Amino acid sequence: MDISTDVWGQLALEASQVYLTEGGQVRSPFASTTIEKLPDKVLLNIFSYLTHREICRMATVCRRWRMVAYDTKLWTHVSLRPEISGLHVSSLESLLALISIRFGPSLRYIELPIELITHTVLHELAAKCPNLTHMLLDFSTAMQLHDFSEMQAFPTKLRYLCICLSEVIFMEGFMRKIYNFINGLEILHLIGTYEKVEEEEEEIYEVINVHKLKSATPNLRVINLYGINFVDDSHIDAFSSNCIQLECLAVNFCNKVTGSTMKTLFQRSRRLTCLLMNGCSLRSDYVMQVEWEKSSVQELDLTATDLSTECLIDMLTRIPNLRFLSAGQINGFNDSVLKAWVEAGTARNLVALDVDSSDNLSDEALHRFLSRHGSQLHGLVLGGMPHITDQLWQSVLQLLNNANDGRYYEIVKANFERADRTTVVRTSTNCRVSNYYLLSNYNDLIFN
Structure with a gap:
């Protein structure tokens, strides 16, 4: 009902x-x-729980509801990308009217698709929305940019900027116009068009000049370079040379990153606590050169890398304050890694562990580790491991005081069909979950 x-x-x-x-x-x-x-005031509060599409429908009910629906307090966070649950704006004139009449000083966050990214729109946002701090510009489907030669203004109070890149459109003409306005940025997302396919490699274009961008953004705390096929270690080196405030660096699915500049990264970025490198082509010899014991790193994602057992042991036994580790889909992550980690005592601050699809971990090794550290964990992912038995789950669930609510828990798909207890969540869908919500910079890392 x-x-x-x-x-x-x-x-x-x-x-x-x-x-x-x-x-x-x-x-x-x-x-x-x-x-x-x-x-x-009560109507306004009710409307605040609706999407902008629903609010627009409410505005057609009567004159009073229309006035409430167009209150600027309901328009602080706006997406104009209809394909991602945003509003559809039929013309530039309509958008300019919205900026002036409905958004105004209340606007804090906006997402713009390629057809609405023009110098006129950006001028209007700069003039009419002085409190705009978060902006997403989606160039991903662009085949041609608008003319920005006359652009003289851009929002100056941005803390967060997300740019969805095109594979074929060079961004430098646009970027040159905004460099002088974005030196206050703290959070930068550059989103590529990464697709994991086994096809012949096509020509790759460096569509945005990272080396120039880093010079214009010295105050960055969080950098997310997601799935960009041209990003390599030189780009990481560029950011680390200029961003001394850097706390979090994510280069997930940038498969040209090998880790050759990782040692320099930690030497320069003393505040770096979070490093996410899911799907990178890391080399064990480069990773072992890092002075982990001197670093401030607390959160690591090494999922789907080819690091060796020796490298994993060397790293985990030298990082003193690791609280988050995602290391699934690594053949080298085996029982000896967990054993060495426990013996070194460097897992004492761990609150989140993801070893998804780790075929070389045994029940016995996991039980020993979780008997020692399970009580401190807030998140544990053991998905994609059909060899894990019910007996292990029964024994460790009692230890997961912070991760288990006593009623529901998730086990691997292989056990769903034969589970007969009411405390087991049943499903016929094999989906993956993540501990990312436990990252210190999780809210800053969200895009789309």
């Missing part, structure tokens, strides 16, 4: 009731209660 529908049904029934009293018939006190009687 739809609970919300049931509640409204009960209210409607109650409103229609007539009660008999000594003085005669009395109508229900709810008889005259309708949504029209609600104050504007």
Whole structure:
């Protein structure tokens, strides 16, 4: 039953009731209660839970609802990308009117598709939205850029900038125009068009000049270079040479990154606590050159890399304060790694562990590790491991005080069909989960 529908049904029934009293018939006190009687502030609060598409529909109900729906407080975070649950704007003139009338000083966050990224729109945002701090510019489907030769203004208070890159459009003409306006950026996302396919490699274009970009953004704390096929170790070196405030660097699915500049990265970026390198082509010899014991790193993602057992042991036994580790799909991650890690005592601060699809880890090794450190974990991922038995789960669940609520838990797909306990979540869909929500910079890393 739809609970919300049931509640409204009960209210409607109650409103229609007539009660008999000594003085005669009395109508229900709810008889005259309708949504029209609600104050504007209450309506505004209700509307705040709706999407902008739904708010626009509410605006067609009546004049009063239209006034509430167009309150600027409801338009602080706006996406204009209809393919990602955003609003569809039919023309540039409509958008310019929205910026001036509806968004104004209340606007904090906006997402623009390629057809709406023009110098006129950016000028208007700079002039009418002085509190705009977060912006996403989606060039991913671009075959041609608009003319930015006349662009003289750009929002100057941006803290967060996300640029979705095109594979074939060079961005330098646009970037040259905004370099002088983005030196206050703290969070930068460059999103590539990574697709994992086994086809003949096509020609790769460096569509954005990272070396020039780093000179314009000295205050970056968080850098996310996601799935960019031209990014390599020289680009990491470039950012580390200029961004002394760097706390988090993510280069997930940048498969040209080998780790050759990782040692220099940690020597320069003393504040770097989070390094995410899922799907990179890391070389063990480069990783072992890093002075891990002197680093501040606390969060590591090494998923789907080819690091050796020797390298993993060397690294994990030398990092003193690791709290987050994602190391699934690594053949070298085996029982000896867990054993050495426990013996070194460097897993004492661990709160999240992901060893998804680690075929070389045994029940016994996992049990020993979790018996020692399970009570401190807030997140544990052991998916894609059909050799893990129910017996292990039964024994370790009692140890996962912070990760288990006592009623539900997730086990590998192989066990779903034969599970008969009411405490097991059953599903026929094999999906992967992540501990990323436990990262210190999780909110800064979100894009799209």
